[in-house]
Amino acid sequence: MPDLTEAFLELVRLTSTDLPPDVEASLKRAREQEASGSAAQGALDTILENVTMARQNSTPICQDTGTPIFYVQHPPGWSTTKLKGQIRAAVAEATKRTYLRPNAVDTVTGKNSGNNLGDPSFPTIHFEEVEGEDLIVDLILKGGGCENVGAQYSLPNGRIGAGRNLEGVRKVVLDAVFNAQGKGCAPGVLGVAIGGDRGSSYYASKEALFRKLDDENTDAELAKLENRLTQDANQLSIGPMGFGGETTVLGVKAKSLHRLPASYFVSVSYMCWAHRRRRMTVRGDETTYE
Numbered sequence: 001m002p003d004l005t006e007a008f009l010e011l012v013r014l015t016s017t018d019l020p021p022d023v024e025a026s027l028k029r030a031r032e033q034e035a036s037g038s039a040a041q042g043a044l045d046t047i048l049e050n051v052t053m054a055r056q057n058s059t060p061i062c063q064d065t066g067t068p069i070f071y072v073q074h075p076p077g078w079s080t081t082k083l084k085g086q087i088r089a090a091v092a093e094a095t096k097r098t099y100l101r102p103n104a105v106d107t108v109t110g111k112n113s114g115n116n117l118g119d120p121s122f123p124t125i126h127f128e129e130v131e132g133e134d135l136i137v138d139l140i141l142k143g144g145g146c147e148n149v150g151a152q153y154s155l156p157n158g159r160i161g162a163g164r165n166l167e168g169v170r171k172v173v174l175d176a177v178f179n180a181q182g183k184g185c186a187p188g189v190l191g192v193a194i195g196g197d198r199g200s201s202y203y204a205s206k207e208a209l210f211r212k213l214d215d216e217n218t219d220a221e222l223a224k225l226e227n228r229l230t231q232d233a234n235q236l237s238i239g240p241m242g243f244g245g246e247t248t249v250l251g252v253k254a255k256s257l258h259r260l261p262a263s264y265f266v267s268v269s270y271m272c273w274a275h276r277r278r279r280m281t282v283r284g285d286e287t288t289y290e
């Protein structure tokens with residue numbers, strides 16, 4: 001098994017400093033839709049300028065570099081202990097080089113570890129063994145402000161009249177966006193999971209955020225729900241950073257899980273405009289990033 005510490009370091013650098021092209025293109029389209037000279041358009045201008053500067057200077061896109069969350073798909077026979085060690089070494093080095101802000105705080109003592117390493121769960125790393133020869137590693141840097149406005153609902157929900165069906169899902173997701181207002185650093189991307197238990201549901205809602213903004217859900221019903229939710233959320237007029245305007249979300253990505261008959265959970269992971277995600281693929285001697 002190769003030592004991939006340097007490759008992981010590059011994955012962290014790219015994720016923190018170089019916004020994915022589909023997200024930047026979506027922000028540019030949003031800018032065109034806002035009224036000329038409006039606060040919303042001004043906010044998007046500042047965001048886009050910042051994105052360009054971060055890429056040019058290899059500096060973080062936002063001062064909060066978030067929680068690093070890795071999803072690792074590895075071929076049979078690879079050591080997850082070694083991979084975890086290499087990822088952790090890369091995260092510590094990335095912190096030293098200021099691609100990441102020291103963000104790991106001991107919850108009991110309040111002490112910051114200073115290197116983004118906490119034991120054993122910071123950074124978050126999920127492993128899954130898959131068929132084939134390729135190692136595929138997805139990373140998102142999940143900002144704290146947007147994580148704070150994520151929400152989980154247990155349907156039915158009498159307060160907003162949401163039943164156990166896709167219409168109920170639509171209502172609670174819009175409720176989460178409305179409650180977030182500008183605090184999630186809109187315009188955001190919503191990862192939505194339907195079903196599962198409380199833990200698997202939140203996990204899947206984050207996994208959904210790895211999809212590209214311009215892809216289409218392979219499930220026709222979920223694709224319809226994603227499009228409707230995007231349109232409806234943008235009619236809430238919360239707008240970029242909460243200044244009002246046409247763009248509250250850039251997209252919605254939904255995923256369905258099997259559930260117990262007794263439960264019907266809906267989890268919403270809100271990702272801010274700084275939608276920092278990257279995929280690294282190792283195939284033989286070649287490593288690529290997208």
Ligand code: SF4
Pocket residue numbers: 062063064065066142143144145146147184185272273274
């Ligand atoms: S929510 Fe996102 S854009 Fe807002 S401060 Fe946190 S990381 Fe930055």
